[in-house]
Each structure stands twice: as structure tokens, then as C-alpha cells.
Amino acid sequence: MRVPILKQGSYLIASIQSALSDYELLQLRDDLAAQVGRFRSRGVIVDVTVLDVMDSFAVRTLRAIAQIAHMRGAETVIVGIQPEVAFAMVQLGLALGDVETALDLEEGLALLELRTKQGGSHDGQS
Amino acid sequence: MANRKKREKLTRNLNPETGESRMPLPGLPIPESTAILLRELVSHLRENRTQLREEWVRRTTEAQLLTAMTKEEIFKEATAVYDNYVAVLETGSVEALEAYARDLSERIIPRGVETREVVGIVLLLRDVLARSLFKKYQTDLSLLNRVLDAYEPAANRIANTVAVGFVQERERIIRQQQEAIRELSTPVLQVRERLLILPIIGVIDPQRARQLTEQLLRGIRANRAKVVVIDITGVPAVDATVANHLVQTVDASRLMGATVIVTGLSSEIAQTLVTIGVDLTKMKTIGDLQGGIEEAERLLGYKVSMVMQPTDQLSAK
């Protein structure tokens, strides 16, 4: 199941619809990398609302997505991490590092607006 | 000669040191003689079902057990228990009985039925059935002994299964209630749109800490909170475990896109945290709750200002 990626202005929105296997996560990474380049996007949103588990591989891949996007001039925001998932992640010791997060799509877009106005640079989460 | 052989076979079911009969373990084959006796037992109990059940219900009422239930209910449950009892003797398996015991417990615990009542009625049934066996086999004492040897382990197991099932269900319900009480006593407050306050008061055990975090995170989602103020003014001591929970709570809230401000951090506690190795730069800390709320409002873009002098407002119609 390929994750659908919507283009909204200069942003890309990837909405995960169901649990993803490792392979599908890597596919998402590659798809986003390609599209950021093709459309010269300024921002990427990955919506993980539907994911009921975020394990170390998922976190590694999301960080990789943010890194690649950043190299191509786009900021990434992960949105929709659920309460139980956030809790399990911190207990497991998984950190998203510099990658920004927001509550949902609406907040994520607002954050991207803020960040891209600032010229694409940020110093971690506020 | 034949009798002695039978008896020897049965004594292997007894503990060689104490002479007590062992409970038959699931899956172990019962000696043929015991199986035959049990079969006889089962048909005797089935044949006399009506009469024995009545006697049991009568004795239950006499002993003033199950007073919370109506006569019809007692009769209905008595029938089910009796049939399950006999089924265990017949099949050797307590699975159906376990399921029934749990189901029964779920129904009667809210009615106020106590453990001693449940144990009481099962023991009464055991006694009623044992006495009926005495009556039937009283002319042949050695046969009576063998019948009781066959009956006793199974009867023990049944009493145990029902009692344990009931107690476990009670404990589960008590835990649920404790959880509900804890939830009620640790409110996550929404004071403004997008702003949550979590005042923590008292000693926090790991269970409570976990619950606080879960409640806060769910609150962030429900209220779409952008800023959370966690006030620990009311927490007397912070050890490594509590500090850890606090850090986890802050991290998890940030994963949900919320900014966390920790207030009420005395210098002693701050020192403890630093000594433990907590990176205080990861969280915003402000001395007191008021200051924390003001900072939160600032972050959210609120500006609090006086519109009129308070007295004017109060006297205005």
C-alpha cells in the first residue's frame, strides 16, 4: 500500500493510511525524496495519526525523511502522534531529535508557515 | 484377593508420606477403578438432582447466605452450579466451571455478595453431596471409602476453582475502582484554549505517575493544547524515578506538539534533578505556577490587561 502524497502549494502531505511494513516505510522515504526534488517543496508533513505503533525503525525512517528533505530545502513536521504511541516511544527511548512535531495536520501546516517564513531554519522544538 | 488389588491401585493416588489423597492433575489418566466410581457417582448425582439441589438451597437459606439474591435467582444459579459441579466430576475438566465462576462473580459482586458467601455455598453443596453418598453406600464401608477417595480430590478442586475465580474477579473490580478514583483525583485542567495545567499534589508512585502522564497526553489531544504547565509545587520529594517520569512526560508531550513548562521547581529539587542527570535545558522551568501561566499565555499570544478598575466593574449594573 503506497502512502498517498498530496501536494498543497509548496508543501507535500503524506497521509499514512494503515500500518506500514519496513519496506513500505522505505518506499515512503524514497517517494518523498523524489517529490521534494521534483516540486522543490518547502515543507513536508507526515501524518502518523493512524499508526498505533512507532518503533525504532519507524523513527529512524522518519528522521531520514527529515534529513533528506532538509538537504533539498524542505522542512519536515511529523503530525498526529497519538498519546499511547508518544508514551511508548519515550519509554522505549526513541527520540525524534531535531524533527519537529505537531498535534495534527492543521497545526503542522501552521508550523510550516512559521518556519518557512523564518527562512527554513529552526533551532529545535520551541 | 481382587479387593486388595483394587485397593492398592487406588492408594497410588495417595501421598505416600501423609496418606492424603492427591488432587488429580489435568491430563493424568485416572485409574480405571476411580473412573468407574466417578461414573457411578455422576449418575447418582444426576438421578437425585432435584432432591439434592432443593436440600442445598434450603441449607443455603438457613445459613443466611446469598441474602442479596431473590429465591428465583438462587434457584437459577443453584441449578447452574450443580450441573457444572457434576460436569467437572464427569469430565475432569474445570474449564467450563472456571468460565461460569467468572461469569457468576461478575454478576453477583455488584450485588454485594461476599467471598465468604460464595465459599460457603460451595462447601455446603459439597457437604450435601457427600452426605448423600454416605447414605447410599453406608452398608458397604470399604466401597464408601473408595467412593469418597474418588470424590474428594475433585470436590476440593471444584471448591478451589470457584473460590479463586470469585476472589480474582473481586480483585479485578477493586483495581478498576482504584484506577477510577485515581483518575478523578488528578484532574488535568483547561484554563484557556490550548492551555492545560496539571497540578501534581502529593507523593507520586510509579502507577500514579503513569496515570498522570496518560491523562495529560489524552488531554493534549482532546483540548488541542499547545502549552502545558506541570506544577510540582505540591510534590514533597523528587527522586530518580519521579524525575524520570517527569522527563518522559515532557518528552511525550513535545512529541504531540505541545510545549511544556514545569513550575514549582524548588532549588533543592532542581539540584536533585541535576545530580540525577536530568537535562534541565530540555524543559522550560519557571519558579511558580502564576509565572508559568503567564509565560504560557505569552507563548499562546494572549495579553492579559485590565479593562476597568475592579471596583467600577463590581458596582456596575
Place this chain on the structure above:
Amino acid sequence: MTAKAEIRIPIHTDSDIVTARQQGRALAQETGFNGSDLTVISTAISEVARNIVEHATSGEIILRAVNETPRPGLVVVARDNGPGIPDLSLAMQDGYSTGKGLGLGLPGSRRLMDEFEIVSEVGSGTTVTMKKWSR
């Protein structure tokens, strides 16, 4: 009705990881775990299942509900015939704050579960046994 059966999930590919954690979640729910614990258990299963895929050619995850004790619990056994872990103490080192660690997700899984035991022999494989009790 208690299902005392064991659930065995063969682990060969990465999609088996998803299967394992989804089955784990379902069994945990049947056993009576609450929302937060369901995620915690699924995550731990995901980590150990991933270890099997990444470090051994194949293995299996065995899930078992424990109903005899006062509080029901869940046992997860992750077994593989892989190369084994030469230095267990190193593998179990907590790399949380540094973000380092061998990426085996083992110390993390240990944090998530209530009981954790690992047996590994170079050349024979690894068996991880984890348990969580409901509250």
C-alpha cells in the same frame, strides 16, 4: 472464556513484524490490558521481531496469555537460530541518552516490559522472554 492456546508467528520478512505486533495487540486486549499497555506491548514485540529479521534468517514469536495468577499477563518469546549475540552486556546497554547502542532495541524492550530475560549463544541463536502484567 480463556483461550489458553499459544500463538506462534513465524518471522521471516518485515511484514511478519507487523503481523506479530498486531496479533500481540489482539491477544493483549483479550487478556484485559488497557489502551496504553496495548501500545507498549505491540512496540516491544515489534522491536524483538525486528531483531530476528535483521540479525537472523528466521525465527518465531510465541505469544501466550497467563490467566492463573491474580493479574492476567502476557508472555512474549522471541526465538531465533541466528548468529547469537557475542557480548550480551554490551547489547543490553542503555543507549537512551546518547542515542547510541547497537540498535537492537533490547534495552528499550526491557524498559517497556515488566519481566525480561535473554539467553544467547554464539552460533546457536537467541531467545528473549518478556512478560507484562496487567494492572
